[in-house]
Amino acid sequence: MAIVSSETAGGFPKGFVWGVSTSAYQIEGATREDGREASVWDTFCQREGAVLSGDTADVTCDHYHRFREDVKLMSEFQVPAYRLSISWPRVMSTDSSQPNELGLAFYDALIDELLAAGISPWVTLFHWDFPQSRHDQGGWLNPRCVDWFAEYASTVVERLSDRVTQWITVNEPQCFLHFGHGLGINAPGVKLSLADQLTAAHHVLLAHGRAVAIIREHAKLPPQVGWAPVGITCSPATEDRAHQEAARRATMDVKADNLWNNTWFSDPVFLGHYPEEGLRAYGKAAPKYAASDMQHIAAPLDFLGLNIYTAMPVESQADGSWSEVSLAPGTARTAFDWPVREECLYWGPKFHAERYGVPIVITENGMANIDWPARDGRVHDPQRIDYLHRHLLALHRGIVEGVDVRGYFHWSWMDNFEWAEGFRRRFGLIYVDFESGLRRPKDSAAWYREVIRSHGRSLFTE
Numbered sequence: 001m002a003i004v005s006s007e008t009a010g011g012f013p014k015g016f017v018w019g020v021s022t023s024a025y026q027i028e029g030a031t032r033e034d035g036r037e038a039s040v041w042d043t044f045c046q047r048e049g050a051v052l053s054g055d056t057a058d059v060t061c062d063h064y065h066r067f068r069e070d071v072k073l074m075s076e077f078q079v080p081a082y083r084l085s086i087s088w089p090r091v092m093s094t095d096s097s098q099p100n101e102l103g104l105a106f107y108d109a110l111i112d113e114l115l116a117a118g119i120s121p122w123v124t125l126f127h128w129d130f131p132q133s134r135h136d137q138g139g140w141l142n143p144r145c146v147d148w149f150a151e152y153a154s155t156v157v158e159r160l161s162d163r164v165t166q167w168i169t170v171n172e173p174q175c176f177l178h179f180g181h182g183l184g185i186n187a188p189g190v191k192l193s194l195a196d197q198l199t200a201a202h203h204v205l206l207a208h209g210r211a212v213a214i215i216r217e218h219a220k221l222p223p224q225v226g227w228a229p230v231g232i233t234c235s236p237a238t239e240d241r242a243h244q245e246a247a248r249r250a251t252m253d254v255k256a257d258n259l260w261n262n263t264w265f266s267d268p269v270f271l272g273h274y275p276e277e278g279l280r281a282y283g284k285a286a287p288k289y290a291a292s293d294m295q296h297i298a299a300p301l302d303f304l305g306l307n308i309y310t311a312m313p314v315e316s317q318a319d320g321s322w323s324e325v326s327l328a329p330g331t332a333r334t335a336f337d338w339p340v341r342e343e344c345l346y347w348g349p350k351f352h353a354e355r356y357g358v359p360i361v362i363t364e365n366g367m368a369n370i371d372w373p374a375r376d377g378r379v380h381d382p383q384r385i386d387y388l389h390r391h392l393l394a395l396h397r398g399i400v401e402g403v404d405v406r407g408y409f410h411w412s413w414m415d416n417f418e419w420a421e422g423f424r425r426r427f428g429l430i431y432v433d434f435e436s437g438l439r440r441p442k443d444s445a446a447w448y449r450e451v452i453r454s455h456g457r458s459l460f461t462e
């Protein structure tokens with residue numbers, strides 16, 4: 001990754017990457033075409049009551065057929081970088097462990113189209129669409145999943161690394177493990193014991209490490225590799241030192257009964273061991289593993305991707321503990337009910353950079369809104385513009401203070417299938433009519449184009 005200079009006056013550092021994000025399952029559709037196999041999400045969507053309004057991703061944005069139009073629109077909006085994911089069940093045929101040529105050809109064409117438009121592809125290997133047949137063989141609980149993932153990663157790297165240089169191994173392990181394997185409200189919809197969830201998590205970490213090694217050994221162009229976890233970001237109630245320390249500790253805390261935390265995942269990856277607080281909290285449920293595992297898991301990365309949407313304010317208590325501060329009545333919230341707290345993009349990167357000492361890339365940030373085309377035919381989304389503006393200024397504050405942030409990817413480029421929440425709320429800069437497939441740029445897309453064009457300077461002139 002290019003080294004970012006500290007020249008930030010009135011804008012963002014040289015080399016700072018502006019981008020947009022999506023994931024395969026949420027936008028592609030064509031779930032039964034060209035040899036694509038079922039993923040756990042296809043199965044989950046068929047389950048009565050699993051997804052809001054019974055929505056499915058069988059068609060969603062139909063990006064599989066409309067990708068040229070989508071890339072053209074990105075190019076019109078001068079998007080420099082696009083974070084996409086590859087669908088594992090589209091490119092691997094499970095029975096034979098053989099690549100599916102037609103699936104790979106789709107990504108060939110997509111990458112070529114992006115490069116021809118001058119857009120840099122940032123490829124995520126796993127964004128939750130796990131092959132159903134592999135799940136039937138034990139999924140992430142079966143230790144062989146590490147080999148399955150390695151087979152898949154090798155196939156993608158062999159095929160795309162002559163053109164792709166930016167790689168992200170796994171998206172939000174916390175989310176698909178906690179919601180999918182703990183609470184059972186996301187695919188695959190199972191409720192494992194805490195010990196089993198932690199075993200699955202250990203396998204995910206090993207799979208990540210194997211993928212890093214594969215990318216480093218086999219990539220045809222020099223690669224930049226990261227991963228994109230999620231977790232709670234806590235912000236201090238005031239900037240008083242004690243509250244800052246409380247927020248730092250709260251952000252890095254592990255709760256005994258679930259996997260929704262930062263450090264159980266990123267400490268092994270960046271520090272080579274599980275966190276002490278986590279081992280204490282999980283006790284006997286913590287996995288047993290070979291000492292050599294940590295060497296594989298801690299394969300060096302070029303950046304830490306952070307998906308951050310909000311922050312939880314906390315304060316320090318007299319006894320040195322921390323507690324959550326309740327939000328004022330009527331606090332601004334997105335259509336997902338997530339509080340609008342732009343300080344998340346200041347404290348989140350800062351705390352992570354301090355702990356891990358690696359460059360940060362914001363791989364997701366954005367908001368759900370209830371958008372619709374107005375009578376003038378346009379989609380006005382002032383809330384999203386304000387959300388973005390606030391968050392980018394907060395991110396900039398950290399950068400000016402020395403936090404090494406190398407890029408920002410807005411979630412999402414276009415409205416899409418929001419997992420168990422279906423299509424009701426919209427995260428895109430581009431409005432998608434899910435019946436006709438028509439795309440309409442929202443006001444926020446034009447606003448973001450100005451941010452990109454001015455390399456962030458427009459944030460300071462409004």
Ligand code: FCB
Nearest residue numbers: 023171172175307411418
């Ligand atoms: C993240 C997911 C992404 C999208 C956003 C809103 O947890 O990585 O796919 O659903 O939330």
